[in-house]
Amino acid sequence: MTYAKHSTIYLKDYTAPAYLIDKVALDISIHAGFAQVTARLEVRRNPAAGSSAAAPLVLNGEELTLERIAIDGAVLASDAYTYADERLTIAAVPQSFVLETCVHIEPDKNTQLSGLYRSADGYFTQCEAEGFRRITFYPDRPDVMAKFVCTVRADKTQFPVLLANGNPIAQGEEEGGRHWATWEDPFAKPAYLFACVAAKLDMLEDHYITRSGRRVRCAVYVEPGKLDQCAHAMAAIKKSMKWDEDVFGLEMDLDHYMIVAVGDFNMGAMENKGLNIFNTKYVLARPDTATDTDYQNIDRVVAHEYFHNWTGNRVTCRDWFQLSLKEGLTVFRDQQFGMDVHSAGVTRIQEVRGLRAAQFPEDAGPMAHPIRPASYAEINNFYTATVYEKGAEIIRMIHTLIGAQAFRRGMDLYFQRHDGQAVTCEDFVAAMQDASGMDLTQFKRWYNQAGTPKLVVSSRYDSASxxxxxxxxxxxxxxxxxxxxxxxxxxxxxxxxxxxxxxxxxxxxxxxxxxxxxxxxxxxxxxxxxxxxxxxxxxxxxxxxxxxxxxxxxxxxxxxxxxxxxSEQELTHLMAFDADAVNRWEAGQRLACSILLRGVEIIQKASNDEWIPAGYVEAIRHLLASAFVPGGDPALVAEALQLPSETYLGEQMEVIDPDAIHAARLALRQHLARALRQPLEEAYHNLACAEAYSPEGEQAGKRALRNACLGYLAELDAKDAEEMVSSHFEQAGNMTDTMAALSAIANLDVPARHVILDSFYAKWKHEALVVDKWLQVQATSRLPHTTADVSALMGHEAFDIRNPNKVYSLVRAFCGANPKHFHAADGSGYRLAANVMLQLDPLNPQVASRIARCFDRWKKFDATRQAHAREQLERVYHQAGLSSDLSEVLGKALGY
Structure with missing residues (x-):
């Protein structure tokens, strides 16, 4: 398959759509090997566009076979339109009219997972950002908002569940064992929020009573046999609905709210109006298959997609440059939700760590852009940490500057002004400014300037005054x-x-x-x-x-x-006394970072100088003890025990030395394990929990700290570590504890490693999400044969290059979370990644481009590594027929 290279699109060139669509009636008939899509669009010229009466109607369409086209019932002759370069152009159309098209598509061959595609249990859609054009001809842009009615038809035995946006209005059966269902969405929406499903799925149903007394049906649809893993997702739906009512006064506006989980999905989840499509990893959970982190992620992702119902659906983006308008705001809302329902301090620390790990390097790399970029070649490449996480930080700054009450007034004003509209970032800031009275003109620079600013702070104290x-x-x-x-x-x-x-x-x-x-x-x-x-x-x-x-x-x-x-003394003081959880954690991170960077220098010089101060060890001892005093927070201590990551340490260096960084970090972990063996062992044993499993609250915090202690103790003598980790694995009563053992043993070159990895796979090979964890721990192992192991696992029955979750768990985990091996001096890690990109690009360009992003910082390494990286980047970039997704990322990485 070859792809058309997309030209660069600029924000400055935005023009209103020449035509608007008021109503859409879709009929999607699914058959063996193909689907027939009939679309009836009520079209009118846009009076606000200023276009002439002679302006042609231009619709997007990709991989569509046109079977019929008519205006107001009259079939168009072939010379009345053209279909080329993924655009259907009709030269002469009335002021208002009904356009009917019928197209043939082949969703079974759709490996891009964009538009309508086949997965194991049926047919699903993903239309953001530009997938709807792969279903039917349409002005596929977010500022064209229409009311949709959709009829889905399919074989009743194979695909008994037929869903679309909104509320069901009719259903029936037809000849040949087929059936149909019609759904109507009463709210106008852009095409990217369209969704439909035809599948064999199990369903968990419940109801939520809104604050106004309306009864909303809540449903979670999953692959057959997985109903016992849905309860947490359902609880998260209802928890999110109540939180949004309590905090923002926003109520569910449909009679039906549905989540459908699918195993083949490029993203985490999608907020389609009333019919959210989710990656299974953010729906399915059971104590023996999901970790505490999985449970929390489900809470947050379910909340995020539900909160989009207002911040993204009821008020949406005028154009894709405004993507952070909905994503940054909704991430902020799900962060606030997370802080309210989980530990506020731990939640915020995790967000800060994630921002520094992904977004700060993005700001410093070839893909740097503000939260509202001025241009793009492929919009799929701008679903980034900058747009999402930095976008949320910018909303958080407004909240901090104007205060919670004024922020709430601003949100109310935003919805009052713009409900049912496609708007810009300026519209949001204007609502906040008008509600608070604070001039936010200068603040808007955050939307247009790229990079992470540095605050250079100095202090002086005058004792006399x-x-x-x-x-x-x-x-x-x-x-x-x-x-x-x-x-x-x-x-x-x-x-x-x-x-x-x-x-x-x-x-x-x-x-x-x-x-x-x-x-x-x-x-x-x-x-x-x-x-x-x-x-x-x-x-x-x-x-x-x-x-x-x-x-x-x-x-x-x-x-x-x-x-x-x-000074180190000041940082130790903050570690001990700062009441702000983030800064207490930050003090420890700064202290560890300075020690580790000093260790890197000493290792590079092959010196035997001591570089781990005794005061730091005592500070960690004090920190560990603080978990057991009245009011102590084991979850916070667990976060504080995590040393800065190898990637973060690399960002602090002029030239990254992955081998020295890895050696210094490992040496500090081993030193702490030896020096603090007794308190670590005591904490490990004292934190054991005999209660029935709960993924939340105090129990989860104790588990986090206990498993952090296990991780340190696994750095001791290999035989002792093998025994302890093996025992932990055998006694684990939940997946959180099991994965702590599996992660530890994956880094140990001991006989039990293969026994535990093999037994884990044998037990869980029929649970796809659990197998993903098995792939990931091997991909992130520090052992010297890891690159070869990853290559071998790509041929394992557990791996499928067409499934994004498998690629992310094995290949992206290796490239993005194993810097020692991805940045190997011999270039083997780079070759592996390049080979995968070449395999993936014809199948799924979005996933291929995400692998490519792991090369963003290649120019920060030494000359030898740079030469290897450039060789592989050039090899892929000059491949014939490369997608626009991958070519844009590689071109920017190479500086073209």
């Missing part, structure tokens, strides 16, 4: 985005951001001091939100009795790099 001064400078590292925009004739100005810097000052006893800025008559609490607007600013606090330790950027109040010269 008892004044403490914080100086803050905003620094803007150059990014690849500015170069691309300059080449396109769109130079990007860089100016200071408007951002919140949340601070507190701690005295020698760890107490927070009252904060009074110069000019204020009285202190206004012990925590302050300082508003930065200038390139350089100073903030002077009065009545500070002694030199304090500053707690800066509390709660990670802005997505920036904080540069402050903390």
């Amino acid at each position: 008892k004044r403490y001064t914080l100086g803050v400078e905003q620094v803007f590292p150059a990014t690849a985005y500015e170069d691309r925009m300059a080449n396109d004739g769109l130079p990007q100005a860089r100016g200071p951001y408007h951002l919140p810097l949340v601070v507190s000052l701690l005295n020698e006893q760890g107490q927070e001091l009252p904060l009074r800025l110069v000019g204020e008559s009285a202190a206004q609490g012990t925590q302050r939100t300082l508003q930065l607007r200038e390139a350089r600013q100073e903030f002077v606090f009065e009545d500070i009795a002694s030199q304090p330790v500053p707690s800066l950027l509390r709660g990670f109040s802005a997505p920036v790099v904080l540069d402050y010269p903390y």
Whole structure:
């Protein structure tokens, strides 16, 4: 299969659609090997477009065979239209009319999993961003919103479940053992939110009573035999519905809300109006098949897609440049939900860790872009950490700046103004500004400027005047985005951001001091939100009795790099006393990072100098003990015991040395294990839980810390580690504990490794999601033969290159989460990834391009690794017929 290279699309070139669609009637008839789709569109010229009466009607269409086309019932002659370059163009059309088309499609051959496609249990759809054009001819853009009625037809025995958006209005049977069902969505929506399903599925049903007293049917559809793994997803639906009512006053607006789980899916889930299609990994859970993290992810993803019902569906994007309008806002909403229903501190720490691991490197790499990019070649490549996670941080900053009450007023105003519309990021910011009275003009730079700003903070204390001064400078590292925009004739100005810097000052006893800025008559609490607007600013606090330790950027109040010269003593003080969970964790991360980078230098020099300070070991001992005092939080301690990742450490270096980083990090883990063996063993045994399994609350926190202790103890003598991990595996009563053992044994070159891996697979080989975990622990192993193991596993019966979950679990896990082996000095990791990309691109370009993103930072490595990486990138880039998805990512990586 070959692909048309897409030209670059620019935000500045946006024009309103020449034609609007008021109503759509679809008839999708599924047969063996093909489907016939009849579409009836009520079309009218858009009075707001300013187009002439002679403007042609242009519809998108991809891999469609046109069988019939008519306007107002009259079949068009072949010379009345053209179908070329994935566009159907009709030169002369009336002011308003009904367009009817009938097309033939082949969903069984649709390996891209975009549009209508076949999976094991039936037929499913994925239309975001531009999949609807693979179903029928349509102006496939988000600012064309129509009301849909859809009839689905299929064999009744093979596909007894027929679903589409909205509410069911009719059903029946027809000849040949077939049946049909018609669904109507009462709300206008863009085509990317269309969905339908024809499949053999089991269904779990429940109901939710809204705050206004409406009864909403909730249904979860899964592959046959999986009903016992649906209860948590159903509970998450109802929990999300109540939370959105309580916090934002938003109520479910349909009579039916459905989730359908499918094993073949490119994304995590999709918010189609009333009919969400989910990857099975975010629906199915049972204590023996899913970990605590899986359960929490299900909570969050179910919430995210449900929250889209308003922030994405009822109010949607005008164009794809505005993608963060719905995604950043909805991620923020699901983050707030997560903080409310789980540990707020742990949830926020996990978000910050994820942002630094994925989004900060993206800002510094070849794909750098603001949350609203000025151009793209392939929109599928912009479902990024920047659009989602950084987009959420920008919404969070508005929330911090204007306060929770004003933010809620802003949300109410946003829906009041724009319900049923396709709008822009400016529309959202305007609602927040008008509701709060705060001028957010400068704040909008966050939408247009790329890169992670650095806050360089200095301090000075004057004991005579008892004044403490914080100086803050905003620094803007150059990014690849500015170069691309300059080449396109769109130079990007860089100016200071408007951002919140949340601070507190701690005295020698760890107490927070009252904060009074110069000019204020009285202190206004012990925590302050300082508003930065200038390139350089100073903030002077009065009545500070002694030199304090500053707690800066509390709660990670802005997505920036904080540069402050903390001493090791100050960081230890913050680890012990800071009341802000994020900053207490951050102090430990900063301390560990400085120690590890010092260790990297020593290892590079082949020196035997000591580099692990005794004070750090004692700080970790104190941290571990804090989990057992009254009010202690084992989940928070478990997070704090995680050392900075190898990828994060690499980002702190001018030239990344993956071998030295891995050696330093392993050496520190082993040193801590030896030095703290007794308290680690005591904690491990004291945290054992005999209660019936629950994935939430205190029990999950204890499990997290116990398994963190196991991970450290597994770094001890190989024989002792083998015995302990084997025992843990045998006694595990849930998948969380089982996976802790499996992850540990995968890194040990001991006889039990093969026994445990083999027994695990034998037991779970019929559970696809559990097999994915088995693939992932092997892909991320530190053992020297891992690259060869990954290559061999690609030929294993458990692996299917057409299934995105398998590719992500094995190949992307290897490329993205195993830097030691992916960045091997001999180039073997790069060759493996390139070979997979070449295999994948003709099958599923979206998945292939996600593998390619693992090369984003290849230029930060030494010359030998760069040469190997360039060789493989060039090899793939110059492959004939490369997709636009993959060519855009590789072209930017190579600097073309």
